[in-house]
Amino acid sequence: NTKGFIFDLDGVIVDTAKYHYLSWKQLANELGFDITLTQNEQLKGVSRVRSLEIILGWGNKTLSEEAFEKYMAEKNENYLSHIAQMDEGEILPDVPKILNYLQEKQQGIALGSASKNARTILQKVNLFENFQAIADGNNVSKAKPDPEVFLLAAKQLNIKPSDCIVFEDAVAGVTAANAAGMISIGIGSKETLGHADYIFNDFTEIQTSFIDELINR
Ligand code: G16
Numbered sequence: 727n728t729k730g731f732i733f734d735l736d737g738v739i740v741d742t743a744k745y746h747y748l749s750w751k752q753l754a755n756e757l758g759f760d761i762t763l764t765q766n767e768q769l770k771g772v773s774r775v776r777s778l779e780i781i782l783g784w785g786n787k788t789l790s791e792e793a794f795e796k797y798m799a800e801k802n803e804n805y806l807s808h809i810a811q812m813d814e815g816e817i818l819p820d821v822p823k824i825l826n827y828l829q830e831k832q833q834g835i836a837l838g839s840a841s842k843n844a845r846t847i848l849q850k851v852n853l854f855e856n857f858q859a860i861a862d863g864n865n866v867s868k869a870k871p872d873p874e875v876f877l878l879a880a881k882q883l884n885i886k887p888s889d890c891i892v893f894e895d896a897v898a899g900v901t902a903a904n905a906a907g908m909i910s911i912g913i914g915s916k917e918t919l920g921h922a923d924y925i926f927n928d929f930t931e932i933q934t935s936f937i938d939e940l941i942n943r
């Protein structure tokens with residue numbers, strides 16, 4: 727019995743949301759306004775382009791196409807300076823335990839992330855070798871909540887979507903997994919991820935017996 731287990735990156739494997747936040751906040755400050763942590767929730771799982779559009783809306787700013795590109799590049803440069811400092815210590819609790827268990831059970835393991843920096847981050851935290859397939863912001867044209875990134879991950883694994891399980895922390899990501907016809911597992915709070923098939927606060931709450939159930943269903 728082989729299932730495809732697809733992991734989102736930011737908020738599921740590592741907490742890079744805090745670095746995205748610092749970089750977007752700096753950019754907003756340059757433009758003369760601020761971003762709150764509550765607002766930041768709405769940027770989770772959202773593409774870089776869409777994030778800047780949303781932020782400009784909050785600040786009531788419009789930019790020329792040229793300036794928009796410049797700010798996107800600047801934000802990414804700033805973000806990459808944080809990423810450069812990352813190591814294995816930033817992997818979220820019990821993620822390696824679950825990845826190792828899935829490998830032991832010979833299951834398909836893929837990444838399904840909106841980030842264009844996904845490969846770099848996996849390498850920094852030394853998890854690159856754990857993934858058989860990587861679908862990220864470089865391979866898709868439609869961002870979550872569109873299911874494209876997860877359908878691509880399933881295709882790369884050569885496992886049909888209905889045999890795939892997605893771990894997601896973002897509202898848009900759970901919606902995307904559901905739209906792909908996959909089992910969605912929300913990592914976070916019941917308040918925000920109520921549309922997921924299962925919800926856990928983090929991987930420490932996920933028992934291997936639950937993984938077995940998913941494999942055998
Ligand atoms: C992540 C983050 C988003 C970020 C997006 C694009 O998605 O959650 O906040 O805007 O990637 O990242 P980048 O600017 O590195 O291309 P995910 O899908 O891994 O949660």
Ligand code: MG
Nearest residue numbers: 734736737896
């Ligand atoms: Mg995420």
